[in-house]
Amino acid sequence: xxxxxxxxxxxxxxxxxxxxxxxxxxxxxxxxxxxxxxxxxxxxxxxxxxxxxxxxxxxxxxxxxxxxxxxxxxxxxxxxxxxxxxxxxxxxxxxxxxxxxxxxxxxxxxxxxxxxxxxxxxxxxxxxxxxxxxxxxxxxxxxxxxxxxxxxxxxxxxxxxxxxxxxxx
Ligand code: HEC
Numbered sequence: 456x457x458x459x460x461x462x463x464x465x466x467x468x469x470x471x472x473x474x475x476x477x478x479x480x481x482x483x484x485x486x487x488x489x490x491x492x493x494x495x496x497x498x499x500x501x502x503x504x505x506x507x508x509x510x511x512x513x514x515x516x517x518x519x520x521x522x523x524x525x526x527x528x529x530x531x532x533x534x535x536x537x538x539x540x541x542x543x544x545x546x547x548x549x550x551x552x553x554x555x556x557x558x559x560x561x562x563x564x565x566x567x568x569x570x571x572x573x574x575x576x577x578x579x580x581x582x583x584x585x586x587x588x589x590x591x592x593x594x595x596x597x598x599x600x601x602x603x604x605x606x607x608x609x610x611x612x613x614x615x616x617x618x619x620x621x622x623x624x
Pocket of ligand 1: 509510512513515516519560561562564565568595596598599600602603606607608609
C-alpha cells in the first residue's frame with residue numbers, strides 16, 4: 456500500500472474514533488457519579504441547571520394534581536388543559552451544555568413523560584374519557600417513579616466532598 460494511502464486511512468480511522476468518543480460523551484454517557492450514601496446515580500449540574508430541571512419537575516406535579524382533580528369532576532377538557540403545558544413543547548429550554556450532562560436513559564425517560572402528557576391531552580380532547588386519562592396517568596407515574604429511583608441531582612462541589620468518581624455511567 457502506498458504511504459499516502461496509509462496516512463489517508465489512518466486519518467479517517469482517527470476521525471471516526473474521535474466522532475465515536477464525542478457521540479458517546481454527548482449522547483449517551485451524561486455526567487454521573489455514585490456516592491456511598493445514596494444508591495441513586497448522581498447527575499452533576501450547575502445550580503441554574505438543577506433549578507431548571509427541578510422547576511420542570513414541579514410543573515409535572517402541578518399537572519398531575521390538576522389532572523386528578525379534573526378527573527374527579529369528570530372534566531375531560533380540564534384534563535387536556537392541564538396536560539398540554541407539560542407536553543413536548545415544555546421540553547425545550549434545555550441548553551446543549553445541560554444535554555451533555557444528562558445520561559441518554561434520563562433524556563429518553565424525560566421525553567417519554569412529555570410525550571405522555573401530549574397523548575393524555577389529545578385523547579382527553581378526542582374521547583372525553585376521564586377514566587382513560589387516569590389509566591394513562593397511572594402509566595406515566597410509573598416512569599416518574601422509575602426515574603426517581605435511579606437518579607439524583609447534585610452540585611459538582613458536593614461530589615468532591617462525598618463521592619468516588621465513577622466515570623461515564
Ligand atoms: C428522567 C427522570 C425523571 C422523570 C421522568 C421524572 N423526574 Fe421528577 N425528579 C427527577 C430527579 C433526578 C429529581 C431530583 C431528585 C434529587 O435530587 O433527590 C426530581 C425531582 C422531582 C421533584 C422535586 C422538585 C423540587 O423542587 O425539589 C418533583 C415534585 C418531581 N420530581 C415530580 C415528578 C413527577 C410528578 C414526574 C412524572 C410526571 C417526574 N418527576 C418525572 C427525575 C425525574
